[in-house]
Amino acid sequence: MTSNRIKQTAQKIALLRDHFIHHDRFEPLENRFSLLIEKRLADCEAGRTSEAHGLALSGLSGTGKTSAMDQLMMRGRQRLDRSGHQSFSNFSIRVPSPATLKFVGQTLLRALGYQISSERQAWYIWDLVRHHLKERKVLFVHLDEAQDLASRGTRHELNSVASMLKTLMTDPEWPVGIILSGTPELEDILNHDPQLARRMDTVHFESLSPVAHGNDVLDLIENYCSKAKLEPGPDILELAHGERLIHGAANQFGLVIELTLAAIEQAYLADVSRLTRSHFSQAYHLRTSCTDMFNPFVIPDFHRIDARQVFARERR
Ligand SMILES: Nc1ncnc2c1ncn2[C@@H]1O[C@H](COP(=O)(O)OP(=O)(O)O)[C@@H](O)[C@H]1O
Ligand SMILES: [Mg+2]
Structure with missing residues (x-):
């Protein structure tokens, strides 16, 4: 086999990989997300700060959640740009391991373009996160592999992560919507905390x-x-x-x-x-x-x- 053929194969496969297939489960997901974005924008324009709502997408590994969320976030960006809302943004992270409150906060802060020493305490890190979310006019934060928030941490950590997500969504100055995606175990987080569940729409990708x-x-x-x-x-x-x-x-x-x-x-x-x-x-x-x-x-x-x-x- 010539090395040229190998190279061409790699290039052609990369192009095919870039293509996103619009399966029929994607449209309802996109419609829900678009509605959430529009509601937040309407609140911002009216100077209202009602609490934000979020979305949880679950499905088994390999079902296409990460790809769908990447596509959703990209289209969300385009939607904001098209409608003259360039200054608003959304952020996406993969939940780090171990999924402690502090480590999740640090990862989010890094995604927001801010490095911080790990010596800092969790409350300090999250204060900074909230500050930057407001500065960057972040409407939604997406956490992929969100089931890790429930499985890796201790019960105590789960309580504190759930209450932090709630705090972000109900922040009186700048509420931020939370999007979770992950395997069905992520529903444990919502089951664990009814107040959080009340603020989340749920979507499941069936096998x-x-x-x-x-x-x-x-x-x-x-x-x-x-x-x-x-x-x-x-x-x-x-x-x-x-x-x-x-x-x-x-x-x-x-x-x-x-x-x-x-x-x-x-x-x-x-x-x-x-x-x-x-x-x-x-x-x-x-x-x-x-x-x-x-x-x-x-x-x-x-x-x-x-x-x-x-x-x-x-x-x-
Ligand atoms: N809608 C799609 N269009 C094109 N490729 C997809 C799509 N959904 C999934 N894939 C492919 O399937 C693989 C697994 O999907 P992924 O989104 O990682 O699943 P999950 O996050 O649910 O484990 C991805 O690497 C991607 O190549
Ligand atoms: Mg994935």
Whole structure:
């Protein structure tokens, strides 16, 4: 294989990766976020400071939450710019580990462009956070992998993080909306604190089911083939292939995309113009190191493979 082909493959795959697929779960999420932004802007324009509201997005690992939130934040930015609200902003961080009150505050402060010595106490850090949120006219703060706020810290830490989120949302001078995304355990935070839950809309990204979504996934593959300028082979346009792919991707939308891109990569590397099931089986093998006996693109009774375990091992 020439190094030129490897380079070209990498470039083409990077372009395909950049493309965001508008699945039908995204629009309701975007509509809710847009409404939250508009409500806050209306309050700001009227000089009102009613408490902010937030949003919690949950779903299993690989379902597409981080990608959806990135897209949402980007579109939120565009929305503010288009409507003459350039001075307002939104911020996104990944919850750090350990998710203590102090460390979360420091990470947020860094995202706001402010470094601080870790000697400082938590209350001091959060005072600064609130100051900068107001200075930067931050409407929403997004915390990704928010389940870590509940699982890593002690009970005491969970209480203090939950009450800090509440404090941010009800700040009399500058209330900030909180957006949480993470695995379903993040609901523990909301269940833990009804006052916080009252201020949050919740959205859940369901897993795919081979029966209900087999055809949608075939459309998705065709769509990717046309973007990738590959012809779809007949064996990947059968409903059974859609079912295999969903099963191999542990029923997760994002993993379906990852496997499809990995299969396209194999076709590019082999320098062929047609994408076939064998590219999927090679891609699966490379991703999981499983033998053919455990490869859902090889064996007929693919249902007996537990793909979630394979991906859980990989994404840990
Ligand atoms: N809507 C989408 N369009 C394109 N690619 C996506 C989309 N959603 C997910 N993906 C792909 O799936 C992968 C896993 O999605 P991710 O957002 O990281 O899932 P989660 O955060 O729920 O674990 C991402 O790396 C991305 O490549
Ligand atoms: Mg994620």
